[in-house]
Amino acid sequence: KPAPAAVPETPQEEKGFKDTIVFAPNTDAASLDPHVQNDTTSEQVVKMLYNTLLKFGPNGEITGDLADSWEVSEDQKTWTFKLKEGVKFHNGTEMTAESVKGTYDRAMDPSNGLVVGEIVKMFEKVEVVDKYKVSITTKEPYGAMMALMCNMSLAIMDPAYIEKYGMDLGSNAESINGTGPYKVVSWTRDEELVLESHDDYYGDKALTKKVVYRPIPEAAARVIALETGEVDAIQGVPANEVPRLESIDGLSVYKAKSIGQRLFRFGCNDSIVGNTKVRQALIYAVDRQAIIDSLFPGLSYPSTAPLAPVTWGYANLGEIKQDKEKAKQLLAEAGYPNGFKTKIVTTERYAKGVELAEIIASQLKEVGVEAEIQVMEWSAFLQTIDGITAKEFDAPLFIMGAGPSMMDADGGLRGLYTTTLTGKNDRNYGFYSNKEVDELIDAGMKETDPEKRKELYKRAQEILYLEDPAGIWLFDQLTNLAHSSKLKDVTVSPISTITFEKATIEK
Amino acid sequence: MNSQVFKRFKKRKSSVIGGIIILIFVITALIGPSLCKYDPTAIDLPNKYQSPSIKHWLGTDNLGRDTLTRLVYGARVSLMMSVVSVFIGSFIGIIFGVLAGYYGGWIDALISRLIDLILAFPGLLLAIAVVAVLGSGIMNTMAAIAFYSIPYVARLVRGLVISLKHTEFIQACKVIGASDFRIIVFHIIPNTMGQIIIDVTLSLGSAILTASSLSFLGLGVQPPNPEWGAMLSQAREVLRSTPLAALAPGTAITMVVLSFSLVGDGLRDALDPKLKNS
Amino acid sequence: MKENILKVNNLKTYFYTEEGVLPGVDGVDIEVNKGETLAIVGESGCGKSVTSLSILRLIPNPPGKIVEGEILYKGKDLLKLSEREMRGIRGNDISMIFQEPMTSLNPVFTVGKQIMESLMIHQKMNKSQARERAIEMLKLVGIPLPERRVDNYPHQLSGGMRQRVMIAMALACSPKILIADEPTTALDVTIQAQILRLMCDLKAKTDTSIILITHDLGVVAQIAENVMVMYAGKAVEYSDVKSLFKNPLHPYTRGLLNSIPKINSEQEKLYNIEGNVPSPRNYPKGCRFSPRCDEAESACFDKEPELINVGDSRRVRCWKYKGDE
Amino acid sequence: MNNVILEVKDLKMHFPIKIKTKSFISEKKYVKAVDGVSFSIHEGETLGLVGESGCGKSTTGKMIVKLLEPTEGSIRFRGKDVFKTQGEESKLLRKEVQIIFQDPYSSLDPRFTVGRTISEPLVVHKIGDEKTRKERAIKLMNDVGLMGEYFDRYPHEFSGGQRQRIGVARALALNPSLIVCDEPVSALDVSIQAQILNLMQELQAKYHLTYLFISHNLSVVKHICDRIAVMYLGKIVEIANKKDLFDNPKHPYTQALLSAIPIPDPEIIVEQEMLEGDVPSPVDPPSGCRFHTRCKNVMDICKKQEPKDLNMGEDHIVACHLYDNKED
Amino acid sequence: MLGYTFKRILQIIPVLFVISLVVFLMLHMIPGDPVKNMLGINAPEEVVEATRIKLGLDQPLYKQYIGFVKGVFNGDLGVSIHTRKPVLEEILNKYPYTLKLAIGGTIVATILGVIFGIIAAVNHNKFMDNFIMVLSLLSVSTPSFFLALLLMLVFSLYLGWFPSIGMRSPAHYVLPIITLGTQSVGIMARTTRSAMLEVLKQDYIRTSRSRGVPERIIIYLHAFKNALIPVVTVIGLRFGGLLAGSALVETVFAIPGIGRLMVDGVLKRDYPVVQGTILVISATFVIMNLITDLLYAVVDPRVKYD
Numbered sequence A: 001k002p003a004p005a006a007v008p009e010t011p012q013e014e015k016g017f018k019d020t021i022v023f024a025p026n027t028d029a030a031s032l033d034p035h036v037q038n039d040t041t042s043e044q045v046v047k048m049l050y051n052t053l054l055k056f057g058p059n060g061e062i063t064g065d066l067a068d069s070w071e072v073s074e075d076q077k078t079w080t081f082k083l084k085e086g087v088k089f090h091n092g093t094e095m096t097a098e099s100v101k102g103t104y105d106r107a108m109d110p111s112n113g114l115v116v117g118e119i120v121k122m123f124e125k126v127e128v129v130d131k132y133k134v135s136i137t138t139k140e141p142y143g144a145m146m147a148l149m150c151n152m153s154l155a156i157m158d159p160a161y162i163e164k165y166g167m168d169l170g171s172n173a174e175s176i177n178g179t180g181p182y183k184v185v186s187w188t189r190d191e192e193l194v195l196e197s198h199d200d201y202y203g204d205k206a207l208t209k210k211v212v213y214r215p216i217p218e219a220a221a222r223v224i225a226l227e228t229g230e231v232d233a234i235q236g237v238p239a240n241e242v243p244r245l246e247s248i249d250g251l252s253v254y255k256a257k258s259i260g261q262r263l264f265r266f267g268c269n270d271s272i273v274g275n276t277k278v279r280q281a282l283i284y285a286v287d288r289q290a291i292i293d294s295l296f297p298g299l300s301y302p303s304t305a306p307l308a309p310v311t312w313g314y315a316n317l318g319e320i321k322q323d324k325e326k327a328k329q330l331l332a333e334a335g336y337p338n339g340f341k342t343k344i345v346t347t348e349r350y351a352k353g354v355e356l357a358e359i360i361a362s363q364l365k366e367v368g369v370e371a372e373i374q375v376m377e378w379s380a381f382l383q384t385i386d387g388i389t390a391k392e393f394d395a396p397l398f399i400m401g402a403g404p405s406m407m408d409a410d411g412g413l414r415g416l417y418t419t420t421l422t423g424k425n426d427r428n429y430g431f432y433s434n435k436e437v438d439e440l441i442d443a444g445m446k447e448t449d450p451e452k453r454k455e456l457y458k459r460a461q462e463i464l465y466l467e468d469p470a471g472i473w474l475f476d477q478l479t480n481l482a483h484s485s486k487l488k489d490v491t492v493s494p495i496s497t498i499t500f501e502k503a504t505i506e507k
Numbered sequence B: 001m002n003s004q005v006f007k008r009f010k011k012r013k014s015s016v017i018g019g020i021i022i023l024i025f026v027i028t029a030l031i032g033p034s035l036c037k038y039d040p041t042a043i044d045l046p047n048k049y050q051s052p053s054i055k056h057w058l059g060t061d062n063l064g065r066d067t068l069t070r071l072v073y074g075a076r077v078s079l080m081m082s083v084v085s086v087f088i089g090s091f092i093g094i095i096f097g098v099l100a101g102y103y104g105g106w107i108d109a110l111i112s113r114l115i116d117l118i119l120a121f122p123g124l125l126l127a128i129a130v131v132a133v134l135g136s137g138i139m140n141t142m143a144a145i146a147f148y149s150i151p152y153v154a155r156l157v158r159g160l161v162i163s164l165k166h167t168e169f170i171q172a173c174k175v176i177g178a179s180d181f182r183i184i185v186f187h188i189i190p191n192t193m194g195q196i197i198i199d200v201t202l203s204l205g206s207a208i209l210t211a212s213s214l215s216f217l218g219l220g221v222q223p224p225n226p227e228w229g230a231m232l233s234q235a236r237e238v239l240r241s242t243p244l245a246a247l248a249p250g251t252a253i254t255m256v257v258l259s260f261s262l263v264g265d266g267l268r269d270a271l272d273p274k275l276k277n278s
Numbered sequence C: 001m002k003e004n005i006l007k008v009n010n011l012k013t014y015f016y017t018e019e020g021v022l023p024g025v026d027g028v029d030i031e032v033n034k035g036e037t038l039a040i041v042g043e044s045g046c047g048k049s050v051t052s053l054s055i056l057r058l059i060p061n062p063p064g065k066i067v068e069g070e071i072l073y074k075g076k077d078l079l080k081l082s083e084r085e086m087r088g089i090r091g092n093d094i095s096m097i098f099q100e101p102m103t104s105l106n107p108v109f110t111v112g113k114q115i116m117e118s119l120m121i122h123q124k125m126n127k128s129q130a131r132e133r134a135i136e137m138l139k140l141v142g143i144p145l146p147e148r149r150v151d152n153y154p155h156q157l158s159g160g161m162r163q164r165v166m167i168a169m170a171l172a173c174s175p176k177i178l179i180a181d182e183p184t185t186a187l188d189v190t191i192q193a194q195i196l197r198l199m200c201d202l203k204a205k206t207d208t209s210i211i212l213i214t215h216d217l218g219v220v221a222q223i224a225e226n227v228m229v230m231y232a233g234k235a236v237e238y239s240d241v242k243s244l245f246k247n248p249l250h251p252y253t254r255g256l257l258n259s260i261p262k263i264n265s266e267q268e269k270l271y272n273i274e275g276n277v278p279s280p281r282n283y284p285k286g287c288r289f290s291p292r293c294d295e296a297e298s299a300c301f302d303k304e305p306e307l308i309n310v311g312d313s314r315r316v317r318c319w320k321y322k323g324d325e
Numbered sequence D: 001m002n003n004v005i006l007e008v009k010d011l012k013m014h015f016p017i018k019i020k021t022k023s024f025i026s027e028k029k030y031v032k033a034v035d036g037v038s039f040s041i042h043e044g045e046t047l048g049l050v051g052e053s054g055c056g057k058s059t060t061g062k063m064i065v066k067l068l069e070p071t072e073g074s075i076r077f078r079g080k081d082v083f084k085t086q087g088e089e090s091k092l093l094r095k096e097v098q099i100i101f102q103d104p105y106s107s108l109d110p111r112f113t114v115g116r117t118i119s120e121p122l123v124v125h126k127i128g129d130e131k132t133r134k135e136r137a138i139k140l141m142n143d144v145g146l147m148g149e150y151f152d153r154y155p156h157e158f159s160g161g162q163r164q165r166i167g168v169a170r171a172l173a174l175n176p177s178l179i180v181c182d183e184p185v186s187a188l189d190v191s192i193q194a195q196i197l198n199l200m201q202e203l204q205a206k207y208h209l210t211y212l213f214i215s216h217n218l219s220v221v222k223h224i225c226d227r228i229a230v231m232y233l234g235k236i237v238e239i240a241n242k243k244d245l246f247d248n249p250k251h252p253y254t255q256a257l258l259s260a261i262p263i264p265d266p267e268i269i270v271e272q273e274m275l276e277g278d279v280p281s282p283v284d285p286p287s288g289c290r291f292h293t294r295c296k297n298v299m300d301i302c303k304k305q306e307p308k309d310l311n312m313g314e315d316h317i318v319a320c321h322l323y324d325n326k327e328d
Numbered sequence E: 001m002l003g004y005t006f007k008r009i010l011q012i013i014p015v016l017f018v019i020s021l022v023v024f025l026m027l028h029m030i031p032g033d034p035v036k037n038m039l040g041i042n043a044p045e046e047v048v049e050a051t052r053i054k055l056g057l058d059q060p061l062y063k064q065y066i067g068f069v070k071g072v073f074n075g076d077l078g079v080s081i082h083t084r085k086p087v088l089e090e091i092l093n094k095y096p097y098t099l100k101l102a103i104g105g106t107i108v109a110t111i112l113g114v115i116f117g118i119i120a121a122v123n124h125n126k127f128m129d130n131f132i133m134v135l136s137l138l139s140v141s142t143p144s145f146f147l148a149l150l151l152m153l154v155f156s157l158y159l160g161w162f163p164s165i166g167m168r169s170p171a172h173y174v175l176p177i178i179t180l181g182t183q184s185v186g187i188m189a190r191t192t193r194s195a196m197l198e199v200l201k202q203d204y205i206r207t208s209r210s211r212g213v214p215e216r217i218i219i220y221l222h223a224f225k226n227a228l229i230p231v232v233t234v235i236g237l238r239f240g241g242l243l244a245g246s247a248l249v250e251t252v253f254a255i256p257g258i259g260r261l262m263v264d265g266v267l268k269r270d271y272p273v274v275q276g277t278i279l280v281i282s283a284t285f286v287i288m289n290l291i292t293d294l295l296y297a298v299v300d301p302r303v304k305y306d
């Protein structure tokens, strides 16, 4: 972790600090509407601008943010949140229970077609109890409710702005009114997003006056810009550049554990890969450590479960080592002693997606499986992977990135591995179907006793990981941030968002 | 006559050197692979990003493949790709150009408008669109490049045909009753060949560049094919830590493209009747 | 008596090309007297243009090079002048008009500007003086409305008018010698007649000497005083115009005269010189006309004949006249 | 001798050109390259067509060999309308009428050997097999004075005169009866010109050919032709047989043309009657008689009314108002 | 001239119309769903459907197209699927960058190319000719993204002369403009060279020489003014090329230009953005060609428009 923050009382400039941090993410935020944003780059900015009712503490515990306290009814269905008083939006209006209701009503209205709609599907209603008290009633008891309230998608907005800007909210600087430590000053898309500290922030005020986001899509250019000092921090350093950057005086690379995992999922509709033994064989054929060493040295470590350790509900199932003999044996048992031909579908959208596929193909070859690689442009990839029927689906092995932004096993498992009922694969892209897994996940969702939940998820993970595997989990990713050594106290969350509410930068 | 062209061509030193470079690359593409001891696609992870050594003259890439070997195989892929795509593009372009130029009238109007239209279109985008429609891969990249070059060839050929059409020897052919087909195939096309060859030579280089641009956008040739553009584009982010991995394909591209241009320019000087007797 | 203004001695201009050395002009002597017209006739490729370009040192180098000879203008050898001095001669003392009026004028400048340019360079006139003079020159060559035409671009003029502009341009600085390389070949007969008439008139007015290059013997007969006949890079006969037509000496000259259809007499069959004009790539040994000559003897095939003086200032390059000396 | 082989009637060729005007719509204008030309050629004779550059000589020639389709008028070859025949008949006609072009350089395909060029007409009309074609080609080459061994050479290896012979041989390959000669000698040197003219005369006698001989060189035309038509700006102003025309030119234009020819004899000082000015544009030809802008005898009527063709006897036809009253 | 210009501008409309139709059809042939792209891989099917309906993407193609055309006539290019901002606004924000790049690049390319071309032509087949042509073709022969990175490394990092990314000050423009401009230098130089070679062989050059005009004036005035005619055409064509090629340069230098907007649009299947950008780029190209045509009349008196 970066060194502790400087003493906040005195103005920063006098103490030899700069008032501006320039940060280069790889893309610009797509939208700064909490309900619309669904990518890390957007989310990390939204996080600077808005607050949620609850938040994760430094050790993953859930604490209040806009809510001071909360309680849940007997039937586990009604949650009542007592809000902090005197919280001001950027424009000076006060955040009240009405704000919460306005925000959630917008999220719940299916006619708005918001992605957040899926998350709040289990909400039945939101009611204002008094000015600073609001209650949310869910349709059924929901185990992950508290984690859900930490989700930036449920950050509280100003209903007046919702009214005024409608769906344009968050698409330009004027339309943003949050409660967060920073407010938007200007936003020139793809060029520059300037944030300034929010003077009336209810919590600890930001230490640096301005944060400037300057997206640089090209990784090599990003690194150069950091080296020339044009930017103070960059997101997404090419793994092979990390040692070099670390060795440069005045630059550091910060790495943090995250929820992110990289896996290749099985297309279980495939006649060969549908066979459990075949899937197990493929899992044993892969040498994870070699992959990590060559592509992401120091930036990832082998997966030990279908969830990353920072996710609530994670169960350590151990690393699976390459075992070619076992793989061959399993293949023989499955009826493919001489291997078979198959296909790996990948996309460059995921870091080193192509190289990963190349290495896996070469490792599979060692156990006799010939895999042809199909690289797809992201949009086309989505089309081939998402929202189609088993008949149309043709990707025996396909790349996936996973990580539940709620940091809860429910988010990490439910949509992805439970049997779909619609005939299309919905979010269960690989048509994975295991009755026991379905039951376990369903129970886990409804269970509100944390210990019991953990047990249920542990079992589910065992099945998914190896017994009847859904994918080849390769490695858990670290979020990395290369920055000038003068930049201190950047907050990097397990969901890979990088925020600057506590950050300072020396002159 | 050809020996004269050759003589004139020889006068331009840079073109001769360009020709020699291309020859070297072509020979490399043809026989190089049989001299390589490494497999261009065999992954050898422990040996990734090696610096040049006796074992790996140009070092290795991110997956431990020998850069020199990939470069040599890449010569085959890149040259083949550019030749095939430009050939196909030119072939179709010639057909359109001849039809438009020879028949004139509404055929010409139609084809010319079409050409103008495609030319008014950002070229790279056209290639992107083709690859996006067909999916990426060698074949589709070639299709994209071919498609991209059709209007240029067609426009060139159209102009040539229009001026040829009015020459007396074509008129003489008509008078003896020769069919349009005969006139086009035996008289018009052979007489446009010189210019077309110049054009093709110049296009060969840009085809390689287009392929590399597509790779940059992630739409190029599929792995593990050692296409130069793909190699360069994969290695660009480690330009600093392992410069050779990027510099090798980058230099190869530059040299070949430059050489094609020089040869094209030399041919233009040598073949252009207007510059004769210089 | 006659004042000699230009004398060219043994001019040789060779082209060093990929196909070897081409003797474009291979030993030509010229004498031009003040106020007289010398016509150079001969077939295509015999070196007429190269001769004229050599006089002004305008042979493109490479590949061309004047390898031998003297070009004496008012006693000065032009070949010994610096390029700068030579520029002072061009357009000022000796000027030239070319065969193609269509392409010999720069299409992007008005004709006035092109005429004015010479005046400003050589006569150091200022713009308005030059313009005035240009208009005057245009009037002189018979262009109607010269005040307006002066601002026209070449493409706005017809072929005949352009050739007039060329003449105006050539005469602007009152040169002593005007070299006209096939000035009427590209023009229609009626226009040709206009231009030739103009040249004769101007000559009478300005006392300019003219070197007229042509392959049209009719033109020669109309306006020249002296004639030089060229064949394959060499002068084969010098004569005054009347004697030449009355009594051509060289077999080639005779053949040439006979092979033109006569408008005022009936011929069943034209005389024709057999064979082709030799290419400078491989000129025959001996007399260059020998392979086509009816009267060739064995000596003709072996040895190149000298120029032989046959009196009356006539000279001919043929062995036949060896004895007459 | 007297049967008409080719009859041209009221032939017009108007090439559309776009003239951009100040208004938005570009006005369609026409180059009236040929504007009502009638004449006929008798079997075995040579008809000369003279006139200044751009007066429509080549255009007329091209229509006769069907390279251009006339805007109006008819061309009858042995009584058959050339532009109404179809299929086989049209193909047969193609064989009968051939053309020789002016430029010996651009009229041969630089990529075809001499042999191939000459035998191509035979290939096109599927005459004979390869062997007989070659024999015929070599015979034709001999006819035009080229050696058989040149069969496999390319045009650039020949001089202008030799190339023109190749062109003649190609035209002869199909045994035509009429050959349009579009300035066949004007690009050649004088000594070579004589060779070709002699050759053409020989061939005419040998194969009983009919020529339409286009030229702007009156001396040449006079030498080779039996009858001569003088064109001015898309119209024929005078047709007569050679002797008549030269001895007794009627039309002022013909007179001017004749006197403008430089005579290759310094002794003869011709009293030249100069034509002033340039040929007007065929896009907007002068009203009335097209020559009136340059005519020394211009009268009022000339500016208004187009002269009719007047027969001055012995097939001497002239279109000039000077002779209006003399018509009987 | 004014009338002509106006007429030509009117003529652009049908061309743009057809281009928009072609783009429209092509885009819809490309597999990929803009809605999914926007909502992300985790978006539920109902939301996707709802959004699709909201954006009107469920309508039959012809209706979508008619809607698009109607919009165009009202100055409305639609709303970006991805950013929800009006496409016109996006384009107006980004176009200036690209335009500056392309204009700068064209100026660099033209000046360098013309100078190189003249030097090469004057020294035909001598060392200078070879050297200059190799030099000017070198940058064209290097993939632009690679050249951009190399320039950035050398001039920003090692030498520190120019900033590496962005477009915030004039200094920021230097490297991108050089990258983009040098992509055309070779072509400009080649065109100038062969035009000059051809012009120098013309009769009127010989005429000028025969009048004693100094060689310098012949080359830089008499010959050059004629050689400019083909060069002007190439400027127009290259300008279009630069516009299209700007996508890569913009990506590397992190410039928020229209080229990147367009390529991103294709990759994200943001139909309105792609349609809008192509329309604008094509219009620029066509207008640029019109300007070249008008320039023609300036450099070549034989061409008259009225």
Ligand SMILES: Nc1ncnc2c1ncn2[C@@H]1O[C@H](COP(=O)(O)OP(=O)(O)OP(=O)(O)O)[C@@H](O)[C@H]1O
Binding pocket: B277, C015, C017, C022, C023, C024, C025, C042, C043, C044, C045, C046, C047, C048, C049, C050, C051, C060, C063, C064, C215, C280
């Ligand atoms: N630039 C050149 N390079 C090579 N050879 C040349 C060049 N210029 C002229 N010659 C050669 O010099 C010879 C004489 O040419 P020249 O132009 O003087 O002929 P000409 O008598 O003027 O013929 P024409 O009547 O066709 O104008 C020709 O054989 C020609 O091939």
Ligand SMILES: Nc1ncnc2c1ncn2[C@@H]1O[C@H](COP(=O)(O)OP(=O)(O)OP(=O)(O)O)[C@@H](O)[C@H]1O
Binding pocket: D015, D016, D017, D031, D032, D033, D034, D051, D052, D053, D054, D055, D056, D057, D058, D059, D060, D216, D282
């Ligand atoms: N295809 C065409 N389109 C437009 N105008 C044409 C075309 N062909 C010829 N012309 C015009 O028609 C007129 C007559 O041309 P033509 O070639 O018949 O003249 P000509 O008498 O043969 O002249 P020359 O002696 O120069 O060969 C000219 O003004 C010419 O510009």
Ligand SMILES: [Mg+2]
Binding pocket: C048, C049, C050, C181
């Ligand atoms: Mg000459």
Ligand SMILES: [Mg+2]
Binding pocket: D057, D058, D059, D182
């Ligand atoms: Mg003609």
